[in-house]
Amino acid sequence: MAKLDETLSMLKDLTDAKGIPGNEREVRDVMKKYIEPFADEISTDGLGSLIAKKVGKEGGPKIMVAGHLDEVGFMVTKIDDKGFLRFQPVGGWWGQVMLAQRVTIVTRKGDVTGVIGSKPPHILSPEARKKPVEIKDMFIDIGAASREEAEGWGVRPGDMVVPYFEFTVMNNEKMLLAKAWDNRIGCAIAIDVLKQLEGVDHPNVVYGVGAVQEEVGLRGAKTATYKIEPDIGFAVDVGIAGDTPGISEKEAMSKMGKGPQIVVYDASMVSHKGLRDFVTNVADELNIPYQFESIPGGGTDAGSIHLTHNGVPALAITIATRYIHSHAAMLHRDDFENAVKLIVEVIKRLDRETVDKITFE
DSSP states (O other), rough: OOOOOOOHHHHHHHHHEEEOOTTTTHHHHHHHHHHHGGOEEEOOTTOOOOOEEEETTSSSOOOEEEEEOOOOOOEEEEEEETEEEEEEEEEEOOHHHHGTEEEEEETTEEEEEEOOOOOGGGGHHHHHHHHHHOOGOOOEOOSSSHHHHHHHHOOOTTTTTEOOOEEEEEEEEEEEEEOHHHHHHHHHHHHHHHHHHTTTOOSSSSEEEEEEETTTTSSSHHHHHHHHHOOOEEEEEEEEEESSOOTTTTTTOOOTTTTEEEEEETTTTOHHHHHHHHHHHHHHHTTOOOOEEEEOOOOOOOHHTTTTTTOOOOOEEEEBSSOOSSSSSEEEEHHHHHHHHHHHHHHOOOOOOOHHHHHHH
């Protein structure tokens, strides 16, 4: 594997960390380690979202940049007599990407390796081979001979189950393959925004947030926004890359490496026009590439942020990513770096007068 520089080491640590909704502590600890050096104050809300505060101008407008800590995974619901685990998806999964995949069960006694069991084709009828296996009929094999053996290893209902995948820099070293890009890349953007603002004059107070429980209903962003009461909110997340075989431009237009996505519309929010125009004007002025995107079938934490308190002008800025909500997804490093650059330049310009002007556009 290519030698990891400082940024790649951070991205590896973030994506390697295990954390499904409601179990984000390990990821929060990693994000805290990387963001704390650039923050004036670190706190959490009651659900466990991480909030890193950086003061540019005391009393200036509050700007929130939120990624989410959680990844899609599974939860153990039952151990059967033979030691096989039944499970519940946590977050959105498509059954066809799950069979025969390696997983890690996180127990109170340590990690246990498992695999989502599948029948070999030799014993399937021609009809059965054509039919996808339903998630409710799947199980996890941890190599236990009985319920007692599985319990002896520490496994019990409620334990989180996390996809297993090794962080990989591809032959094209800009292409990065890992589990949990959704949404450790958003956490990385929040970290690097605070890092790039170190020693920089900015006329506001910036909050880098790692929100919990996004994948089950944008929950942590809601409580974190209530705590912060921001004037402007950015959700940083992954978006759909439409540059692989089988995806039409009608389904997804964006391409990896062509800049961050400015989400104009999704199922959770119509983006704030004044903020959207301000951000794209800054990008145009500085020749930072970007793409417009609409995602009618999904939402981001901006959906919760914009509905909190009196309402918050909000925008989702996302990274075009292939194969999300599976064991391994791929994104382009340039898109990450351009997203950070764009958000930093926008923040530098968000003084009170500008924020007031955006709010009422």
